[in-house]
Amino acid sequence: MSIRGKAFIAGIYEHPCRGAADKTLAQLHAEIAKAALADAGLSMGDVDAYFCAGDAPGLGPLNMIEYLGLQNVRHMDSTETGGSSYLVHVNHAAQAIAAGHCNIALITLAGRPLADAKEGKSGRFHNTEAPDFPFEAPFGANVANMYAMCAKRHMHEFGTTSEQLAWIKVAASHHAQYNENARLRNIVTVDEVLASPMIADPLHRLDCCVITDGGGGLVVVSEAVARGLRRPLVKVLGAGEAPKHLSAGRVDLTFSGARWSGLKAFEEAGVTAKDIKYASIYDSFTITVLETIEDLGFCEKGAGGRFVSDGNLISGVGRLPFNTDGGGLCNNHPGNRGGMTKVIEAVRQVRGEAHPRVQVPDCDIALAHGTGGLLGSRMGSATLVLGHQDA
């Protein structure tokens, strides 16, 4: 069953905080839930489906539905694919709505890695029972060096350069200057990216996303509910999700699961990369963006370096305006999970509610993409194609 046109994103909320030392994790979820519903013109009592991922405390939906006081939930989903979870949730919510299981789905994300670190809580979750753990942990595998190896291999095979990767950060910074909540608002240059300290060769500090506390929420509703709300409606046109892993040792780090999730989402939406006016691309690191842009078909595999250069991702300047909120690279990467904010900014663009300096004119079709887990080993890729209500 296709979900095309079966569900609408009626409510969005991005928590303005970037540090949450004074709030609990559950409290952040609650503030987000209430505000996302208010944005849709709905309230807690209307919710009949609740979605959360591994960032939620306890057993996820069970603890959160109780804490939030939700009384009418008849559908729950705690799908966990890391930072892409929330795009998968939109897909699953649309499927559940299409199947008649629910009408008003609430999705929340919250995290407080900065506050946790200050409180001495272990921010990183290591599951020593994971079968791969004994074969990776002894070598000092971490987030940065696992992405760095993808960049290194991409450079080797396709001649991609650090300057080209830096352009991705430069474009994000041009957008972040207009976002008063952005963690980093200063415009940076290619030279400044290259001069920032090397974290894991060839990735510099400014090739990495920010670390922030906060979160965000979405409300996905059926067409019947959507038509009764006095809000701009954003239609879910298509969705795709795909795992990618190390394939028993047949390793290829030059592409991501976006190759498959994107194909599925485009097919369902009945559009191609050429139809996309705006793209939210998961940007844990600059290399994440570069590989994803290729895998989604915005350019040929290997041509990503040339594609992202010279401001081609800057709204009003280039061919593919991306992450106009400043993205994870400059604005917000709450709880080390960037998928939620990717959907939120794509919705703002389709609504015409992005900052006027970065709003894409006539943005009738937009894309959001998430990459959970690690580009350098196993990942959950998820793609959404969103459109204006008449798309």
Next chain:
Amino acid sequence: MSNLNKIKRRVVTNAENKSFWKAAGQGQLMVGFCNACGQNHYYPRSMCPICYSTDTGLKETSGLGQIYSFAVTRQADPPYIIAYVTLDEGVTMLTNIVDCDAGALCIGQRVRVHFVEAEDGCAIPMFTPL
């Protein structure tokens, strides 16, 4: 370039992987091997991830391969080199490159396994340039 013995490195052994680590302790680098389909896999598993047979075991490798990719982890003190090495037996494994000039390393470079003793006494298969 880096003294890996100073970095905390422990191995989590279990019923499924203990024979791999035992062989490592005897200086042998093993990969998973499936008697049903004849293919190697890494990391080793009790059920073949290619044909799903449970008629699996370990196969000793030559300990030789080439660097698929690598990254010098500079935020660590001391810095260390993480890498994927493609073994001559066809599978690619996560590892470290040690006893080398980081500036001279390159993708495609031939390397040989070099076991480094972990904190807990386990031998960890790292690689050094030929």
